Amino acid sequence: MGKIRGCELPEDLFYFAEKHVWANPLEGGIVRVGMTTVAGKLAGGKLNAVTVRAKNIGAEIPAGKSVATVESSKYVGPVPAPVTGVLKRANEKLAADPNLAIRDPYGEGWIAELEATHWEAEKANLLNGPAGLDAYRAKLEAENISCE
Amino acid sequence: MDADKILIMMTSGPDTPRRCATPFFMATLAAAMDYDVTMFFTIDGTLLLKKGMAATVFPKAGGKSVAEFLSEAVEAGVKLTACTASTELHGLAPEDLIDGVKMVGGASFWQMSEEAKTVVSF
Numbered sequence: 001m002g003k004i005r006g007c008e009l010p011e012d013l014f015y016f017a018e019k020h021v022w023a024n025p026l027e028g029g030i031v032r033v034g035m036t037t038v039a040g041k042l043a044g045g046k047l048n049a050v051t052v053r054a055k056n057i058g059a060e061i062p063a064g065k066s067v068a069t070v071e072s073s074k075y076v077g078p079v080p081a082p083v084t085g086v087l088k089r090a091n092e093k094l095a096a097d098p099n100l101a102i103r104d105p106y107g108e109g110w111i112a113e114l115e116a117t118h119w120e121a122e123k124a125n126l127l128n129g130p131a132g133l134d135a136y137r138a139k140l141e142a143e144n145i146s147c148e
Numbered sequence: 149m150d151a152d153k154i155l156i157m158m159t160s161g162p163d164t165p166r167r168c169a170t171p172f173f174m175a176t177l178a179a180a181m182d183y184d185v186t187m188f189f190t191i192d193g194t195l196l197l198k199k200g201m202a203a204t205v206f207p208k209a210g211g212k213s214v215a216e217f218l219s220e221a222v223e224a225g226v227k228l229t230a231c232t233a234s235t236e237l238h239g240l241a242p243e244d245l246i247d248g249v250k251m252v253g254g255a256s257f258w259q260m261s262e263e264a265k266t267v268v269s270f
Contacts, residue, residue: 053181069180076173077224078180 004137006148007037010106014126016082017136022106023082023126025119030088033067034110035079038140040102041147044074047098052090052112060086063122067112070101083122085114151184155264157257161192162205165214168196169207171270172217172226179224186264187221188257189249190231193270195238197230197245222248231257 002009009015013022020039024032040047049071061067066078067087090112093100100109116122127135140146156175160167171187178185189197196202202215222228228249235242235251242251252260261267 051181066180066182069177071177076177076180076220078182 002133004133005140005146007041007140007146008106009036009038009133009136011129011133013106014082014123014128015132015136016080016125017127017139019078019080021079021082023123024106024110025116025123026113029115029119031083031085031114031116031119032110033079033082033112033114034105035070035101037105037147038145039070039079040105042075042145043070043072043102045102047072047102050079050094050098050101050111052087056087057089058086060084060117061114063125067114070098079111081114082126083114083116084118085116088113088115151182152266153184153186153260153264154178155260155267156185156187157267157269158187158189158193158196159191160270161195162201163192165205165207167207167270168205168214169212169217172214172221174268175226176217176221176224179221179226185221185225186227186229186260188229188231188252188260190234190257191237194230194234194240194245197228197249198238198240199244199246202246229256229260 002011013024015022020036022034022036047070052068061081063084064080067081068079091110158171175185175187202218203213205214229252230249232251232253
């Protein structure tokens, strides 16, 4: 697992770095989405709620639009879709324990799953692999963000 | 996906700081959920839009100022409107308010209410 400025950032994920969201393509066109350790840090390290709007399940969410919201005492904001897709399901564990998204952001703390409609075309907009992490590092350095 | 409209009527002002965080928080949250959010400031709420005022109001001692809550809402896409009559109540001219506030009359409130899916008053 890669570590940049103290932030765990696995090299195999695809990042929408502007909003600190990750995407992981699973089988059958499903893309799992979650927030990075950077997002957790910016939210103050403790969340009060992670909510997926029930009405959106089954709806197509354009890339950049909200699939979920996170709330903490320091921060409130969206978790935008890294790619366009039909919202299939939310991680129900987060309703009872929103801080799973902080403790295990790339595992049990995933947020939602989309059925991507243009994955092959849109994945090019996301950061991935060693070159992607270098770009993410440059962004964190430019904005002076650190997880340490 | 057409965004549903939400209208938040804000009547609380600098005299009741503890009532001045949640309305902005809820507005920001609704915008983060991709609702189309408008806040309508009237009665004492309008005073929060007076230039410099929001920075002096702290809902919680040692916490964020209302100015911070307000700028987060604006950044999230929340639109600000103020009741013209309420500025007169406080002896304010439109130019005394922060930039980006649209002045509207009372009838606009009813029209915005009619167009909104949800109206909340604080």
